[in-house]
Amino acid sequence: MPARRLVAPRFPVKSLDSQPNLDHDVGMPRSPLVNFWNTLPVGFTVLAPMEDVTDTVFRRLIGLWGAPDVFMSEFINSTELVHSKRRFAKQHAYLDSKELADLQRPLVAQIWGNEPEDYRQAIPRLLEAGFVGIDINMGCPAVKVVRRGSCAGLIDHPAQAGELIQAAQEACAVAPVSVKTRLGVKEKKTHEWAGFLLSRNLAALTIHGRIAAQMSEGEADWDEIASVVRLRDELGSTTRIIGNGDLRSREDLARRQKQSGVDGLMVGRGIFYDPLLFRTDGRRFEELPPAEKVKMMTLHLREQQRVWEGHKGYDLVKSFYKIYTRGWEGGEELRDRLYQTRSYTEATEILEQWLL
Ligand SMILES: Cc1cc2nc3c(=O)[nH]c(=O)nc-3n(C[C@H](O)[C@H](O)[C@H](O)COP(=O)(O)O)c2cc1C
Structure with a gap:
């Protein structure tokens, strides 16, 4: 089966591809000259x-x-x-x-x-x-x-x-x-x-x-x-x-x-x-279907690769896999497979297959 290109998960309110409103008025100081x-x-x-x-x-x-x-x-x-x-x-x-x-x-x-x-x-x-x-x-x-x-x-x-x-x-x-x-x-x-x-x-x-x-x-x-x-x-x-x-x-x-x-x-x-702990709408990470969690993990992997490949070792991102695979049937198995991977490509392939 051809590998499907992964898209940003639907769950996050803002995907990484759509830039949030920069004028958002929630306490971001306009200049450092502010306590x-x-x-x-x-x-x-x-x-x-x-x-x-x-x-x-x-x-x-x-x-x-x-x-x-x-x-x-x-x-x-x-x-x-x-x-x-x-x-x-x-x-x-x-x-x-x-x-x-x-x-x-x-x-x-x-x-x-x-x-x-x-x-x-x-x-x-x-x-x-x-x-x-x-x-x-x-x-x-x-x-x-x-x-x-x-x-x-x-x-x-x-x-x-x-x-x-x-x-x-x-x-x-x-x-x-x-x-x-x-x-x-x-x-x-x-x-x-x-x-x-x-x-x-x-x-x-x-x-x-x-x-x-x-x-x-x-x-x-x-x-x-x-x-x-x-x-x-x-x-x-x-x-x-x-x-x-x-x-x-x-x-x-x-x-x-x-x-x-x-x-x-x-x-x-x-x-x-709970990576959603700071949300104000009451949604909890544990309530999300596994597919949303895996999409979030995929996004994390993709961003880690974009920013750090060639600068930090791949293995660092493995410590995050547990977050997304905890508490649902099949999660542990997926995590074990991911722990055995040695590259972003290998891990991405596993996640793509899982999401098909
Ligand atoms: C993986 C990890 C790395 C940490 N690195 C720092 C750090 O760079 N600076 C710091 O002040 N505290 C660091 N801490 C301590 C945390 O900021 C926090 O004080 C501690 O985990 C207790 O809070 P918690 O019970 O909510 O985890 C680290 C903790 C963990 C688990």
């Missing part, structure tokens, strides 16, 4: 920064299928971006022209690194590229990184953290600077640490309700997140507080907002269970 965080209503949503997940391809797809109020990049090493020929930082900072054309929500670059001077050089480039805010990663728990006093390691080095924030604020001028962090490194020191951060005039502060030693294990502590909201209010700070940890459904978002009083809710792994 967009202050314009968002309580209960706003953020797609968490996730390395090897929230790249330019994935963000665009989520934007088309049901956008959060704010997007964040994968974490970008500022030192590498400025000084190194290695490709990772540049790839993490990469904005595909189609993403920029479709973008209807503020897009924040998340950076990490311990050299204030590198922040001063990296940030203007990121703002120039199209990001409208800078988030500083003070939460990555990787042992090597923490030992060097980077990311979550900064929790135990507030003076260094303060210097980095100041460098970012100077480099951003009026574009907003935010921080994403945890409750502590080996033990919780929520108030001491959050109190320090809240004295730094940040536009937003994301609290992932775990300590670094937990990695992603155990439940996120939303009572601690609630205590940061209270502290913010006691201090009279205007920093928007965003809660993060274990949000998997719209019900979770509503429940945790009510429980904690946070301004915003950040979803990480929950997007793997």
